[in-house]
Amino acid sequence: MLEALKEAAVGSIQSIKQIAIIVIPIMLVMEILKDMGLLDRIADWFSPVVRIFGMRKESAFPLVIGIIIGLSYGAGIIFKAAKENKLSKKDLYLITYFLVAAHAVFEDTAIFAALGVSAVLLLATRLAVAAMFTFLASKVIKETEKEVNL
Amino acid sequence: MALQTGPITLDTLKRGLKSGIDVTWQLAKVMIPIYFIVTLLKHTPILGAIAQVFAPLMGFFGLPGEAALVLVLGNLVNLYAAIGAIVSLSLSLKEIAILAIMLSFCHSLPVETALAKKIGLSAISVIAVRMALAVLSGLAFNILL
Incomplete structure (x- = not known):
């Protein structure tokens, strides 16, 4: 019993140290990139890309922010964009489908990478699969455009 | 904008x-108690029993039965809870990679489904999509890695 408690204390603290070493620098770099305005620029680059999903170019901003920062922050921006009437219902649904599959990708990837999993493999698979699914969904929703109740 | x-x-x-x-603190808060619980369970017959029950299902993904604990914690609580279980169990790198991709697509269902619902998607379709992506990616990683 005492042995198990010791094992848990040492093991859990070691794991947290291992993860903190990776996660803290990554969050620091993200904050610097944010202040440099790089996220806005990435969103701009993605404006033509979201056309592939049949979305308006305004969708790029909430999509990119959600992918990089996270779902709850992304949802806030989605609500704001929806209120300003910049997005159609279909755009909204497609962004949300993409984001439930892939959000906060750097944070999540960093945590798993700290355990030894290849970051490139995880990140590439997650983004590629989310993009493929969103593309498929964009075709399905188009057919029933009047009734967007997925 | x-x-x-x-x-x-x-x-x-x-x-x-x-x-x-903040992230490290959130992680520690959830991970440490889970780590203790799982480590204590390891010293009882309970973990072995859980492993035995889920071994056939987890076998499809090339995972040992106790990995079910990781998937349940990740989906009902959050990724940090799942990480706590991963590091306290002795899993191979391939097994961790499979769990990582499955959990990447599908985790924290109560909280995240509520968000998607607020935007207007149906809870069932969001959960179904995420689980399908998790299952397919888990099967693929098991074969390809």
Whole structure:
């Protein structure tokens, strides 16, 4: 019993140290990139890309922010964009489908990478699969455009 | 629309450091109790029993039965809880990679489904999509890795 408690204390603290070493620098770099305005620029680059999903170019901003920062922050921006009437219902649904599959990708990837999993493999698979699914969904929703109740 | 941007100052570094420490703290808060519980379970017959029950199902993904615990914690609580279980169990790198991709697509269902619902998607379709992506990616990683 005492042995198990010791094992848990040492093991859990070691794991947290291992993860903190990776996660803290990554969050620091993200904050610097944010202040440099790089996220806005990435969103701009993605404006033509979201056309592939049949979305308006305004969708790029909430999509990119959600992918990089996270779902709850992304949802806030989605609500704001929806209120300003910049997005159609279909755009909204497609962004949300993409984001439930892939959000906060750097944070999540960093945590798993700290355990030894290849970051490139995880990140590439997650983004590629989310993009493929969103593309498929964009075709399905188009057919029933009047009734967007997925 | 644009995020607030500005010059890189000491404030930027402070905010970055804070968000990194925040993530680590959130992780520690959930991970440490889970680590203790799983480690104690390892010393009882309970973990073995759980492993035996789920071994056939987890076998499809090339995972041992006790990995079911990781998937359940990740989906009902959050990724941090799942990580706590991963590090306290002795899993191989391939097994961790399979769990990582499955959990990447599908985790924290109560909280995240509520968000998607608020935007207007149906809870069932969101959960179904995420579970399908998790299952397919888990099967693929098991075969390809």
